[in-house]
Amino acid sequence: MRIDIWTAEIYVKYTATDAEIFHLTIQTVGKRKDAAIKSAKSKVITYLKKSNKHFIKLGLAWIEHAEVIEKAIYDCFVELKEKGLHKKAIMHQLKLTYHEFIFFENYYLGRTKKLTYQKYLYFKEFMKDEQIRKRFKIPKSEFMKFIQSHN
Numbered sequence: 001m002r003i004d005i006w007t008a009e010i011y012v013k014y015t016a017t018d019a020e021i022f023h024l025t026i027q028t029v030g031k032r033k034d035a036a037i038k039s040a041k042s043k044v045i046t047y048l049k050k051s052n053k054h055f056i057k058l059g060l061a062w063i064e065h066a067e068v069i070e071k072a073i074y075d076c077f078v079e080l081k082e083k084g085l086h087k088k089a090i091m092h093q094l095k096l097t098y099h100e101f102i103f104f105e106n107y108y109l110g111r112t113k114k115l116t117y118q119k120y121l122y123f124k125e126f127m128k129d130e131q132i133r134k135r136f137k138i139p140k141s142e143f144m145k146f147i148q149s150h151n
Contacts, residue, residue, distance in 0.1 A: 001076055001094070003069040004028050006036040009061040010044045014053065021061060022047075029076075029093060037063060072141030077104045104139060112137040117150050 006026045013019045022044050026036045037060055048055055073094060080090045091101050106112055115136045123132045133143040 001071050001073050002030055003071055003076070004031050004036075005066045005069065006033070006040075006063055007066045008036065008040040008063040010040055011057075011059050011061040012044060012048065012055050013057040014055050025066070031065070031068075033063065033065075072139070074104055074107075074139040074141050078108060081105075081108060103137065107137060107139055107142070115146065120146075120150070 004027070006028065008024045008026060010022045010024065011019065012022065024040045024043060026039050026043075028035045028039070040063070041058060041060070044058065073096075076094055077090065077096075080093065085093075087101060087105075090096070091098070096104070113136045115132070115138060120132065123135070127135070129143070129147070133140065138146070
């Protein structure tokens with residue numbers, strides 16, 4: 001999954017003579033400049049509301065695409081789960097079906113069989129890697145990390 005990182009500056013005008021510029025780093029799923037701008041503005045607004053600062057005007061001063069990171073869908077799922085997002089928000093953001101969400105959540109919560117290296121070697125004698133992964137209900141990215149850590 002493609003994660004884009006943006007750098008933005010948001011201009012905030014408090015009074016006719018008082019202003020401030022906020023520097024932010026924003027992550028979006030895919031190269032979506034409009035979503036990055038909206039996210040940056042909303043982050044500044046929530047910060048200003050929490051600190052009880054009233055402003056007259058808020059605008060985008062500058063935005064730049066910084067970098068692209070490729071992550072596995074399960075890694076993105078873990079990040080969103082740790083942020084405390086609800087099921088429907090995670091499903092919508094990652095475009096997961098209900099069954100995919102349940103599959104990832106069961107693995108995340110430890111409700112699947114544990115795969116050790118000894119078990120892997122035993123099953124490797126008569127099963128393919130994909131069959132082992134499905135038997136133990138492990139996401140592909142985590143299974144690949146498991147195999148690479150033992151080679």
